[in-house]
Amino acid sequence: MTELPKAYDPATVEPELYKDWDGAGLFHAEPDDDGEPFSIVIPPPNVTGSLHVGHALDNTIQDVLVRRERMRGRNAVWIPGTDHAGIATQNVVERLLAAEGTDRHTLGREAFIERVWQFRAASGGTILTQLRELGASADWRREVFTFDEVRSRAVREVFVALYEQGLIYRGNRLINWCPRCETALSDIEVEHKDVDGQLTRFIYPFVDGERDATGQAAGDAPVGMEVATTRPETMLGDTAIAVHPDDERWAAAVGRHVRHPFQDRTFAVIADDYVDPEFGSGAVKITPAHDPNDHAMAERHDLEIIDIFDETAVTTDVVGERFAGLDRFEARKRVVQALEEEGLLVGVETHRHSVGHCSRCDTVVEPRLSLQWFVSMRPLAERAAQAVRDGAVEFVPQSSTKPFLDWLDNLHDWCISRQIWWGHRIPAWYGPDGEIRVCREDIDEPGWLQDDDVLDTWFSSQLWPFSVFGWPDDTPELSTWFPTSTLVTGYDINTFWVSRMVMISLWFTDKAPFKVVHNHGLVRDEHGKKMSKSFGNVIDPLDLIHTYGADATRFALLRSAAPGTDVPLAEEWVEGTKRFANKLWNAGRFALANLDGRRPGALPAVADLSIEDRWILSRLERMHANVDAAYDAYDWPVVARNLYHFVWDEFADWYLEAIKIRVYGDDPAAADVARSVLAYVLDRVLRLLHPFMPFVTEALWRALTGATGGTDSLMVADWPAPDSRLADADIERDFDVLKGLVTEVNRFRSLNGIAPSARFDVKVTSARAELLTEHGGLVATLARLSSVDVVLALEDAPGRSTIMFGGGQAQVDLRDLIDIGAEIDRLDREIARIDAELAKVAGKLSNESFVARAPEDVVARERARHAELNATREELEARRTSLGAIDD
RNA sequence: GGGCGCGUAGCUCAGUGGGAGAGCGCUGCCUUCACACGGCAGAGGCCAGAGGUUCGAUACCUCUCGCGCCCACCA
Numbered sequence: 001m002t003e004l005p006k007a008y009d010p011a012t013v014e015p016e017l018y019k020d021w022d023g024a025g026l027f028h029a030e031p032d033d034d035g036e037p038f039s040i041v042i043p044p045p046n047v048t049g050s051l052h053v054g055h056a057l058d059n060t061i062q063d064v065l066v067r068r069e070r071m072r073g074r075n076a077v078w079i080p081g082t083d084h085a086g087i088a089t090q091n092v093v094e095r096l097l098a099a100e101g102t103d104r105h106t107l108g109r110e111a112f113i114e115r116v117w118q119f120r121a122a123s124g125g126t127i128l129t130q131l132r133e134l135g136a137s138a139d140w141r142r143e144v145f146t147f148d149e150v151r152s153r154a155v156r157e158v159f160v161a162l163y164e165q166g167l168i169y170r171g172n173r174l175i176n177w178c179p180r181c182e183t184a185l186s187d188i189e190v191e192h193k194d195v196d197g198q199l200t201r202f203i204y205p206f207v208d209g210e211r212d213a214t215g216q217a218a219g220d221a222p223v224g225m226e227v228a229t230t231r232p233e234t235m236l237g238d239t240a241i242a243v244h245p246d247d248e249r250w251a252a253a254v255g256r257h258v259r260h261p262f263q264d265r266t267f268a269v270i271a272d273d274y275v276d277p278e279f280g281s282g283a284v285k286i287t288p289a290h291d292p293n294d295h296a297m298a299e300r301h302d303l304e305i306i307d308i309f310d311e312t313a314v315t316t317d318v319v320g321e322r323f324a325g326l327d328r329f330e331a332r333k334r335v336v337q338a339l340e341e342e343g344l345l346v347g348v349e350t351h352r353h354s355v356g357h358c359s360r361c362d363t364v365v366e367p368r369l370s371l372q373w374f375v376s377m378r379p380l381a382e383r384a385a386q387a388v389r390d391g392a393v394e395f396v397p398q399s400s401t402k403p404f405l406d407w408l409d410n411l412h413d414w415c416i417s418r419q420i421w422w423g424h425r426i427p428a429w430y431g432p433d434g435e436i437r438v439c440r441e442d443i444d445e446p447g448w449l450q451d452d453d454v455l456d457t458w459f460s461s462q463l464w465p466f467s468v469f470g471w472p473d474d475t476p477e478l479s480t481w482f483p484t485s486t487l488v489t490g491y492d493i494n495t496f497w498v499s500r501m502v503m504i505s506l507w508f509t510d511k512a513p514f515k516v517v518h519n520h521g522l523v524r525d526e527h528g529k530k531m532s533k534s535f536g537n538v539i540d541p542l543d544l545i546h547t548y549g550a551d552a553t554r555f556a557l558l559r560s561a562a563p564g565t566d567v568p569l570a571e572e573w574v575e576g577t578k579r580f581a582n583k584l585w586n587a588g589r590f591a592l593a594n595l596d597g598r599r600p601g602a603l604p605a606v607a608d609l610s611i612e613d614r615w616i617l618s619r620l621e622r623m624h625a626n627v628d629a630a631y632d633a634y635d636w637p638v639v640a641r642n643l644y645h646f647v648w649d650e651f652a653d654w655y656l657e658a659i660k661i662r663v664y665g666d667d668p669a670a671a672d673v674a675r676s677v678l679a680y681v682l683d684r685v686l687r688l689l690h691p692f693m694p695f696v697t698e699a700l701w702r703a704l705t706g707a708t709g710g711t712d713s714l715m716v717a718d719w720p721a722p723d724s725r726l727a728d729a730d731i732e733r734d735f736d737v738l739k740g741l742v743t744e745v746n747r748f749r750s751l752n753g754i755a756p757s758a759r760f761d762v763k764v765t766s767a768r769a770e771l772l773t774e775h776g777g778l779v780a781t782l783a784r785l786s787s788v789d790v791v792l793a794l795e796d797a798p799g800r801s802t803i804m805f806g807g808g809q810a811q812v813d814l815r816d817l818i819d820i821g822a823e824i825d826r827l828d829r830e831i832a833r834i835d836a837e838l839a840k841v842a843g844k845l846s847n848e849s850f851v852a853r854a855p856e857d858v859v860a861r862e863r864a865r866h867a868e869l870n871a872t873r874e875e876l877e878a879r880r881t882s883l884g885a886i887d888d
Numbered sequence: 889g890g891g892c893g894c895g896u897a898g899c900u901c902a903g904u905g906g907g908a909g910a911g912c913g914c915u916g917c918c919u920u921c922a923c924a925c926g927g928c929a930g931a932g933g934c935c936a937g938a939g940g941u942u943c944g945a946u947a948c949c950u951c952u953c954g955c956g957c958c959c960a961c962c963a
Contacts, residue, residue: 007925192960199963229963242963276962284963292961354960367961399892403958406891410960491958526900526912528956559911560901565893566957568900576912579925590922641902641910656922664921743929749917750929756918784920 004592004703008585010549010578014695018132024710027078027137031480035075039481040066041465042078042138043489043497044146046085047120048092051130053523053531053557054490056541057567060554061520061636062488063136067691068631069485070137071719077481079468080128080138084120084147086423086457087181087360093119093422109421116422130542135550135694137715144468146460147424154467155424155460156440158508163428163438167376168416170428170436174295175415177368178358179313179328183419184372186456187412188495190356190365199351200232200336201280203344204241204258207266225250225258225269226346228280230353231290232339233331235260236319237308238267240286242297245271247282261342262335263320270301289369305369311419313366328366373417373426373453380503381408392512393502396634397564400491400519407495416456423454462500465513484514491519491564518634519564523557526570544574551693552578558692559640580644581696584689587652588700591682594663598675599705600683610670611775612658613677614728615735619650620681621727627688628722643689651681654739654782661781679704687720737768738775738782745783759786 021027031037040062045055062078070076090104093116097103104112124145131138144151162168176185205224225241241258243250250269257266274297275284288298289307298305308319313328322338323331339345356365385408387393388401395401417426428438432447443450463471465487469478483505489498498517505513524530525537532538544553556574560567606614623646630638655678662674682704690697694715701707701714745762754760762785766772772779780786 004922006923008923227963231963274962279963286963291963293963294961296961353963356961403891406959495959528900562901570900570912572912573900575925579923582925583923586923586926588922593922637902645910652922653927660921746928747930753917756920756928 004585004589006586006589008549008582008696010551010581010695011546013699014133014135014550017695017698018135020709021137021713021715022132022140024713026711026713026715028139028141029075029077031075031476033075035073037480037485038066038069038074038076039484040078040486040488041468041484042080043487043493044081044083044461044464045127046088047082047124047127047145048085048089049127051127051134051541053539053541053569055127055131056134056544056553057520057523057557057561058488058490059131059134059136060557061518061561061634063134063138063554063694064558064631064636064691065486065488066137067694067715068719070715071687071690071717073718075480077142078136078138079142079144079481080131080136080140081144081464081468082124082128082146083457083461084145084423086418086454087183087420088457089116089120090420090422091181091360104421112421133542133545133550135554137694142468146457146464146467150470151460151463151467152424154463154471155455156427157472158463158504159427159455159459160438160440161508162375167379168373168438169376170371170373172369172371173374173415174289174292174367174369175372176356177311177313177366177370178361178363179309179311179366180361180363181358181420182311184368184370184415184417185358185365186415186458189359191359191362192354192356194352195355196350196352197230197355198348199228199230199280200339200348201226201228201346202232202235202339203227203346204238204285205261205344206253207257207259224344225253225283226281227283227285229285230351231287231332232335233315233323233328234287234290234308235285235335236262236315236323236331237287237289237306238285239288239298239304239306240267240301241269242272242275242284242286243269243282244275244277245273247275247277249277249282253283261344262322262338267304270297270303272297272300290367292367295367295369307369309366309368372415373428373451375414375416377411377414377503380507381411381499383506384408384499384503387502387506387512393514394516396516396518399564400494400517404494404499408499414456416459417451417453418456419453421454423457424460426451426453426455458496458500461497462504465501465505466509471509482509482513483511486516486518487514488518488520490522492522494519520561521564521566523567523569526568526573528566528568539569539571544571548574548578549581549695551581551696555580555640555692558636559644561636563634580648581693583648583652584685584693585696585700587647587656588682588704590656591678592703595675595679595704596671598672598679600679601676603680604673604676608669608673609677610658610662610673611731611735611738612655612778613673614726614731616651616655616681617677617726618728618732619646620684621723624684624688624720624722625724625727631691640692643685643692647685647689651685655681657782658778661778684720686714687717690714734768734771737766737771738779741766741772741779742783745779745785756784759784761786 042062043058045051049055066076066078093112094104096119097107097115107115128140128143132140159168176187176190177183178185203224203226227241229235238260243254245254253269254271256269258269259266269283270286274293275282286294286297286303288295288303288305290309295305297303306318308315309328310316315324315326315328315331317324319331323334326334336345336348357363358365385405388395388405388408395404427440427442428436428451429443429448430436430451437443437448460467465484466478466482469475469482471478471482487498487501494517501513505511522530525535525539529535529537541553544556552574555577556569557567559577560569560573603609603617609617623642626642627639630636630642659674659678662670663678665671683701686697686701686704690701698714701717702709707713741764748754749756749758762783764772
């Protein structure tokens with residue numbers, strides 16, 4: 001037996017065990033290994049990233065799943081890897097360059113990309129190393145990268161195939177543009193935030209000659225069209241004014257023309273259903289180049305489209321000398337000012353509205369007309385939605401399903417080209433005569449140039465569940481582990497990533513990429529606030545691991561991580577779970593010190609077991625069933641609670657105390673039984689707890705079993721099978737009576753200021769006299785009494801005991817002698833059942849044709865049955881009523 | 889504007905048609921031979937509010953109030 005230190009020290013235990021597992025190849029799996037395949041692919045973290053608590057939670061859950069399935073004998077693999085993270089990584093490296101006083105344009109494309117690869121080489125392994133500290137049992141020999149050769153080939157294949165199928169196309173459309181990143185963005189890379197903006201109202205004057213031409217009286221005819229906008233600068237690109245066709249106020253204006261106050265042009269007033277007559281004046285200025293709705297209207301009415309900005313959202317010469325060369329926000333000010341000077345400004349009011357921001361750099365996104373590559377999503381989305389409706393992909397929790405389907409049903413085409421350099425370059429080449437070729441092999445012919453753009457980073461990560469296994473090649477890995485088993489991720493990227501994996505996987509492999517999507521919540525601080533640097537409430541998981549250990553960190557995260565709900569976390573809570581690890585450690589130490597070398601094995605015959613043995617085994621069984629069910633339901637807090645409560649409140653606080661009599665006593669046979677049960681229970685607990693706390697359980701298990709490490713490890717030991725024969729409600733109830741009495745004595749002692757060390761006699765009156773008499777010695781030991789004397793059974797008052805001490809006495813309440821609530825429940829169910837049966841019989845008897853025509857003996861039998869049921873029912877009612885009275 | 893969720897002890901949260909719970913925090917006692925990263929005991933809650941269903945509601949239904957999240961091209 002190994003000497004274990006008094007306090008559990010994760011820092012000395014964890015790194016050593018991890019090295020041992022890894023060295024023995026326990027994380028590694030091969031396709032032809034035994035067992036039903038089980039696979040998880042890591043949601044690849046950004047290659048430049050470092051571990052934050054969100055990663056810690058996400059990866060802990062994955063590790064829990066893999067560890068449990070591995071113990072259950074499945075051929076389990078967990079594929080680790082990283083994402084090249086296009087814009088995010090490019091931004092990081094650009095910041096580095098800026099610090100060096102240069103930029104990517106000075107460097108040039110090739111040198112820049114080289115620089116990013118260098119950066120990746122230097123820092124790319126960080127997060128995966130940190131995952132090892134967390135205890136992640138990923139198959140490191142299978143590490144992959146979204147931008148490595150195999151994954152790039154998959155990207156190329158998918159792009160070309162979709163192009164050939166007509167699902168990828170190039171088009172000049174209004175897209176989201178980040179003027180800071182100078183690239184297009186997809187819809188979901190835009191974050192909408194409510195901001196207090198301004199609504200500017202101003203007048204477009206009618207063309208004077210036309211007003212005369214309409215023949216309207218000069219006096220009551222409007223001098224112009226009043227419009228309202230949150231973005232006055234866009235008026236520099238207005239090419240129409242729209243009103244609702246049924247709006248009588250403006251009916252006469254339709255077809256007339258207004259004069260642009262700052263440019264030498266005029267445009268028409270048109271009618272379109274889109275306009276909401278209730279808003280503002282009922283007239284809308286139309287800027288086709290800078291607003292999606294306006295652009296759609298321009299297509300309907302064949303309006304002129306004037307793009308007023310360059311790629312950095314600075315106005316170009318087309319707006320005229322007065323406003324050219326201005327940043328959009330400066331232009332906004334100047335336009336309002338100019339409108340005022342011209343006497344056209346009606347007013348400016350504050351207006352709260354939603355504004356899109358770049359999810360990478362928080363710059364206000366500009367709708368921009370530009371030539372980009374798109375994926376037609378509708379056909380893909382329909383298949384994905386169908387798969388979800390058919391249950392081929394299941395969400396845990398289920399509440400994620402509806403938003404997911406809603407999103408799929410309203411999907412727009414996906415803009416996949418990015419005007420950045422770091423990423424998979426679009427495999428399209430443009431020939432000297434303007435022809436386009438999209439192909440799997442690079443074109444190296446004179447006059448042919450490859451498209452400058454790269455793909456949205458999610459284009460490659462959507463392939464992850466099969467690209468990691470070598471797709472499009474038909475590898476053994478692919479056929480064994482694809483489709484994967486469970487995808488673990490926060491609900492925040494269901495649309496970004498999960499949806500696209502489902503769509504593309506079905507499209508190219510005819511299979512959903514995973515059976516279950518397990519959504520966990522976002523890790524927040526202890527008051528539910530989002531962790532952010534500016535709040536100063538960020539918790540670094542590595543600090544936690546170094547201070548409290550990986551086990552404590554994992555357990556603290558899991559115990560709050562109910563599916564789909566956000567996960568509050570505070571450092572003190574991790575400290576609390578470290579105490580739990582320590583409690584387990586010391587329970588283990590006690591066991592080892594008293595097992596006298598006994599290893600876990602078969603249980604002694606039931607006849608030899610003491611009441612506390614049978615109790616702890618029953619509790620173990622119940623806990624085991626709960627834990628298995630909760631594991632299957634991805635309900636980590638319930639798993640955690642069950643194990644925590646069992647280990648601390650039942651195993652340590654009661655069972656270990658109770659067996660001291662036998663273990664320290666002088667009956668070798670009795671001690672031997674106690675040791676057998678002790679070893680058995682501890683072994684079970686360590687196995688069940690291992691996925692949550694792999695290190696402390698492994699360390700104890702090796703000491704307990706004499707396992708030598710390497711392939712002889714708890715990590716690959718069998719997951720225990722439940723043994724329902726050990727569950728025994730009667731024993732539990734009996735032991736609860738003994739516990740209740742001990743607690744009463746403790747309370748009596750505490751309330752009366754009697755020293756814990758003082759020994760005295762108690763006399764007990766109780767309905768469970770026999771039980772208390774039989775186990776008086778146990779109660780006396782646990783309650784530190786000199787004797788327990790059961791003097792009387794009070795059968796007419798169950799649940800009432802009297803403890804006598806010296807001259808005084810105390811009435812105590814032992815309600816748990818009978819579980820009244822449960823019994824009432826049972827009676828209620830029974831009564832309901834009988835009521836249902838009674839109704840049936842009564843129905844027959846009240847049916848005249850039945851009574852008249854059925855043979856007499858049949859009718860008689862039914863009558864007897866009716867009477868019998870009634871009698872039983874009355875009896876049950878009576879018992880229920882009397883219990884209800886006790887239950888006050 | 890649409891969808892979803894939540895209001896239970898000071899804090900974070902479980903919970904069930906019939907005794908109101910846990911962890912942390914707080915109070916008192918205790919260095920009892922695994923553990924002071926501990927043990928024993930205690931204080932603390934009209935289970936957001938109103939109505940309904942029921943013998944009985946913290947739980948089921950409706951509404952109100954408060955909070956949060958996601959989605960959305962109304963200037």
